[in-house]
Amino acid sequence: MLIAFNKPYGVLSQFTDRSVPPRPTLAGFGLPAGVYAAGRLDADSEGLLLLTDDGPLAHRLSDPRHKQPKTYWAQVEGTPTEDALARLRDGVVLSDGPTLPAQARAIPDPVLWPRDPPVRFRKTVPDAWIELVIVEGRNRQVRRMTAAVGLPTLRLVRVGIGPHGIEGLQPGAWREVSR
CATH class of the missing domain: 3.30.70.1560 (Alpha-L RNA-binding motif)
Structure with missing residues (x-):
């Protein structure tokens, strides 16, 4: 599975946050279970974040050697x-x-x-x-x-x-x- 997600400003590119107070994460957007971000996008940046449940695909999408x-x-x-x-x-x-x-x-x-x-x-x-x-x-x-x-x-x-x-x-x- 490959998901295109439009990450809002201020949201972390992960599903959990241990900081106090906690910051908004991907967990609040009803994404399918078992997916994780293929790469990162800073909290103060917006836009496309790809998520997948396929480890090799995540690697191909995020590893700089593949020059996506x-x-x-x-x-x-x-x-x-x-x-x-x-x-x-x-x-x-x-x-x-x-x-x-x-x-x-x-x-x-x-x-x-x-x-x-x-x-x-x-x-x-x-x-x-x-x-x-x-x-x-x-x-x-x-x-x-x-x-x-x-x-x-x-x-x-x-x-x-x-x-x-x-x-x-x-x-x-x-x-x-x-x-």
């Missing part, structure tokens, strides 16, 4: 220049080493669900959206990449993993997809 492309829409502070986008396309140097080249382009403001809490709006600071496609999966990689080129991320939504996407799924909704 992951597509993100990032709302960034500032206006992306061609130079900044070219640096993302070439790969940037992070504290844990250089990233592989990414696909990067500016996109029009996407039609998305409102985020709760909303991203803070500032009249004097412009923001824009970029689409990044990466094949790695380092901790907070997209946020660190955009910051490295002077475009801090304000909102991050994963919209695709390989051929799977979140089209038609509202936050907290899920559907079974074909492998």
